[in-house]
Amino acid sequence: MSKSDRTYMRGNQAAAEAARLARIEFMGAYPIPPSSEIMESIRTFIMEGRLKAGFIEADGEKSAQMACFAAVCSGCRTFNATSAQGLLYMHESLPMMVGNRMPMVMIVGNRSVFAPHGMLNDQTDSIMQRDTGWLQLYCETVQEILDTVIQGYKIVENPAVKIPLMVCADGYWLTHSLENITLPTQKQVDAFLPPYRPGETDYISPGGLSLFTSFGLMDNWFSEFKYQERAAISNALKVIEEVDAEFASYFGRSYSGLLDAYRTEGAEVVIVGMGSIMATVRYAVDIMRSAGRKVGMVKIRSFRPFPQEKLLSVIGASKARMLVVLEKTHFGALFDEVRSALYDLDDHPRIMGYGVGLNGRNVEPYNIIDLFEQAFVHSGKASLPKGSRLYFIRTKDKGVGG
Amino acid sequence: MAEIKVVRKFDEVVDMVRKRQYSYHWRPQYVEDLAEGPRCCACMGVPASEGADFIMKGYGVTIVKEKCVKCGACWVYCPLGVVREAEDGYFEIDHEYCRPCGICAHECPAGAIEFNKG
Amino acid sequence: MQKRFREIFQVKDELMLAGGRSCIGCGGGILTRMALKAVGRNTLLSSGSCGTNTTGMFPVGAMSTLPVPVSILGGAGAALSGMEVAARTKGLEDANILGILGDGDAGDIGFGNLSGCFERGHKVIVIVQDNQGYAATGGQRSGTTQIKAWTRSTPEGKSRPPKYLPLIMLAHDAPYVATCSVAYPEDIFAKVKKATRKENQPAFIHCITPCPTNWKNEPSMSVEVARQAVTCGIWPLWEYERGKFTRTRVPGKPTPIEDYVRLQGRFKHVTEEDVEEMRSYIKSLNEKIDRFLYAYSENLDSGAESNKKRRA
Numbered sequence: 027m028s029k030s031d032r033t034y035m036r037g038n039q040a041a042a043e044a045a046r047l048a049r050i051e052f053m054g055a056y057p058i059p060p061s062s063e064i065m066e067s068i069r070t071f072i073m074e075g076r077l078k079a080g081f082i083e084a085d086g087e088k089s090a091q092m093a094c095f096a097a098v099c100s101g102c103r104t105f106n107a108t109s110a111q112g113l114l115y116m117h118e119s120l121p122m123m124v125g126n127r128m129p130m131v132m133i134v135g136n137r138s139v140f141a142p143h144g145m146l147n148d149q150t151d152s153i154m155q156r157d158t159g160w161l162q163l164y165c166e167t168v169q170e171i172l173d174t175v176i177q178g179y180k181i182v183e184n185p186a187v188k189i190p191l192m193v194c195a196d197g198y199w200l201t202h203s204l205e206n207i208t209l210p211t212q213k214q215v216d217a218f219l220p221p222y223r224p225g226e227t228d229y230i231s232p233g234g235l236s237l238f239t240s241f242g243l244m245d246n247w248f249s250e251f252k253y254q255e256r257a258a259i260s261n262a263l264k265v266i267e268e269v270d271a272e273f274a275s276y277f278g279r280s281y282s283g284l285l286d287a288y289r290t291e292g293a294e295v296v297i298v299g300m301g302s303i304m305a306t307v308r309y310a311v312d313i314m315r316s317a318g319r320k321v322g323m324v325k326i327r328s329f330r331p332f333p334q335e336k337l338l339s340v341i342g343a344s345k346a347r348m349l350v351v352l353e354k355t356h357f358g359a360l361f362d363e364v365r366s367a368l369y370d371l372d373d374h375p376r377i378m379g380y381g382v383g384l385n386g387r388n389v390e391p392y393n394i395i396d397l398f399e400q401a402f403v404h405s406g407k408a409s410l411p412k413g414s415r416l417y418f419i420r421t422k423d424k425g426v427g428g
Numbered sequence: 429m430a431e432i433k434v435v436r437k438f439d440e441v442v443d444m445v446r447k448r449q450y451s452y453h454w455r456p457q458y459v460e461d462l463a464e465g466p467r468c469c470a471c472m473g474v475p476a477s478e479g480a481d482f483i484m485k486g487y488g489v490t491i492v493k494e495k496c497v498k499c500g501a502c503w504v505y506c507p508l509g510v511v512r513e514a515e516d517g518y519f520e521i522d523h524e525y526c527r528p529c530g531i532c533a534h535e536c537p538a539g540a541i542e543f544n545k546g
Numbered sequence: 547m548q549k550r551f552r553e554i555f556q557v558k559d560e561l562m563l564a565g566g567r568s569c570i571g572c573g574g575g576i577l578t579r580m581a582l583k584a585v586g587r588n589t590l591l592s593s594g595s596c597g598t599n600t601t602g603m604f605p606v607g608a609m610s611t612l613p614v615p616v617s618i619l620g621g622a623g624a625a626l627s628g629m630e631v632a633a634r635t636k637g638l639e640d641a642n643i644l645g646i647l648g649d650g651d652a653g654d655i656g657f658g659n660l661s662g663c664f665e666r667g668h669k670v671i672v673i674v675q676d677n678q679g680y681a682a683t684g685g686q687r688s689g690t691t692q693i694k695a696w697t698r699s700t701p702e703g704k705s706r707p708p709k710y711l712p713l714i715m716l717a718h719d720a721p722y723v724a725t726c727s728v729a730y731p732e733d734i735f736a737k738v739k740k741a742t743r744k745e746n747q748p749a750f751i752h753c754i755t756p757c758p759t760n761w762k763n764e765p766s767m768s769v770e771v772a773r774q775a776v777t778c779g780i781w782p783l784w785e786y787e788r789g790k791f792t793r794t795r796v797p798g799k800p801t802p803i804e805d806y807v808r809l810q811g812r813f814k815h816v817t818e819e820d821v822e823e824m825r826s827y828i829k830s831l832n833e834k835i836d837r838f839l840y841a842y843s844e845n846l847d848s849g850a851e852s853n854k855k856r857r858a
Binding site: 498499500501503504505506507508509510517522524525527528529530531533534535543 | 547548551554555560562563564565566568570571572573574575576579580731758764765766767768769770
Binding site for chain 1: 655
């Protein structure tokens with residue numbers, strides 16, 4: 027393997043570098059903290075000649091995404107970056123990209139959604155888009171952001187998939203945090219990721235064929251189109267795993283595909299979650315295990331498509347009594363997904379969910395350890411009422427924090 | 429370049445957990461947060477006077493009463509409205525909220541405001 | 547007390563309190579304070595992105611004197627329309643409905659909403675706090691960014707001149723359109739006072755508010771920058787009131803564009819050709835204003851009339 031650079035980089039910079047290495051051909055973006063820096067960096071790369079790409083400094087996120095739509099239509103490898111309110115503002119354009127089977131990668135710098143006017147990290151924004159059909163991969167570290175963007179283009183441009191992808195990175199915790207990473211060389215990335223070659227029917231050109239978005243489609247074929255879309259999203263389950271394995275063979279780093287089960291063998295309590303919080307959980311698991319407590323964690327990398335079968339097999343193998351689902355939303359999306367995924371497990375564990383770290387509230391290893399302890403107290407007992415939805419929002423408590 | 433700070437050794441922490449000696453305030457950092465450099469201290473949400481101490485140490489504006497001609501320029505041009513009317517029609521600055529920008533000093537036609545830059 | 551400030555000084559009520567979180571030397575603070583003095587307490591306010599900086603950060607409330615429902619970016623025009631109709635329904639017709647929008651909100655992301663609001667003719671006052679960029683998100687370019695200006699998303703300098711919003715809103719048949727500058731607060735006060743008259747609404751006031759953070763000027767020179775913008779001609783002051791057009795006269799002599807450029811770090815990279823381009827932009831802008839307003843006004847019988855009143 028050829029030498030690549032070890033360097034320090036923030037999440038935003040890593041995302042921009044990854045897009046540059048992936049040789050994107052177009053970016054249409056509107057600035058919004060925490061992800062504005064990505065657009066600024068790409069713009070600077072273009073000015074410096076390090077990247078040849080078209081760029082539109084759009085007048086709004088809706089315009090930005092529709093510009094990206096047009097670029098993908100024309101066969102460009104396209105990139106976008108937004109957060110929170112911007113993502114919500116372009117919500118209308120998101121299902122369009124999916125229904126038209128248009129591959130692109132978008133970074134979402136996860137940030138909380140108004141109201142109240144918070145501007146710090148939260149996963150609400152991208153989780154609110156879970157039904158649009160976009161694939162969603164959640165990153166735990168800055169290195170993962172960089173690698174996921176590069177893997178991302180390979181996933182979405184696969185003919186069996188052709189569904190756009192959101193690479194979700196926690197705002198400020200990852201986008202603005204400095205990390206020691208390995209920056210691959212252009213040559214390495216070129217070897218792994220060939221240029222975007224859309225199929226004959228996948229883009230428009232003068233004189234070419236292909237029809238996009240037939241207007242006024244009545245009932246007759248709508249279901250069939252949606253069926254194809256769902257099939258493609260299911261295909262992504264396999265493709266995500268394959269691309270990750272291939273990436274590992276080229277670069278020596280792997281993210282375990284759809285989910286990462288850490289020390290779940292023989293665990294009595296398992297925490298399930300996504301994003302940078304899992305790095306804190308990893309640390310807490312190590313502490314607890316070293317103190318003799320049997321705990322583990324499952325980091326969900328691919329939220330869409332949700333890895334139901336894999337989660338089923340991992341939890342089944344661990345024989346855990348209690349699952350604690352952590353997420354940075356206040357409505358329990360991941361909690362419901364996990365419960366629904368484990369429905370078919372004969373001897374399924376009890377499941378509790380917590381909304382933590384809302385609007386950037388720091389979740390410290392101490393808080394995770396406290397959650398583990400709470401889980402131990404409740405697991406196996408009938409202390410939790412049946413029939414109630416065991417989802418809680420952590421608020422500031424005496425000496426416990428949230 | 430930035431250093432990775434380790435607050436406590438791993439074994440130490442394990443020991444604390446075994447003994448149930450939790451301390452709310454320890455926070456081992458495995459990645460260091462880098463502040464881009466606040467664009468302006470105000471955005472960090474610190475009260476103005478605290479922010480001024482933090483970043484603009486020693487900055488200050490003072491109205492020299494003897495030179496003041498009571499024209500009202502400082503009162504009108506202050507972006508925060510911290511210049512208040514004092515007795516006899518003179519003006520005074522509320523230093524609790526003044527975030528010394530120096531506009532009043534520049535606009536004063538009599539040169540009666542001193543702008544110290546620490 | 548200087549004669550020009552006497553009228554403002556009569557208004558002792560401070561609607562914009564200290565404790566806001568605007569940057570040091572923010573021009574927007576001066577604009578907001580003067581505008582609020584002109585409208586008074588009987589006002590509902592909607593503010594924009596950098597405008598929310600003057601309202602302070604929870605739990606500090608620097609604008610707790612007025613009701614300020616903060617809407618999403620781009621929704622200001624619609625929010626103002628809604629407030630106006632609701633106020634009428636509740637019998638509060640005489641309340642001022644004021645919006646202090648950013649240039650990005652009014653000119654780019656919220657332009658559609660603003661256009662709709664003016665097309666429907668709601669009785670609102672829209673003041674645009676033009677810091678020529680998306681200042682609140684870090685200083686990326688907006689439609690009204692000055693030609694040749696460095697921004698975070700045009701690092702080589704913006705190649706095209708700004709979108710000229712006042713004339714666009716005039717084309718919506720707005721009864722009152724004016725431009726002003728924070729260097730002349732008496733002018734802001736007078737113009738906003740005129741805008742509070744119901745026959746002058748929907749009113750549109752476009753004010754240049756220097757942003758030291760993104761224009762990279764000395765914070766203490768913000769007002770000087772705003773002054774030179776007017777005296778060098780790149781920010782002409784004028785007023786259109788129900789068929790009558792006047793250019794606002796300001797004291798002092800015309801100044802060269804080079805002085806204006808030299809004050810701001812965002813023009814650090816500017817070459818002699820760029821300055822020449824800016825000079826020709828100033829010329830064409832002023833000609834365009836005269837031609838447009840000649841078409842709209844009843845008090846101009848020939849181009850020569852407006853030439854007499856032209857500044858610089």
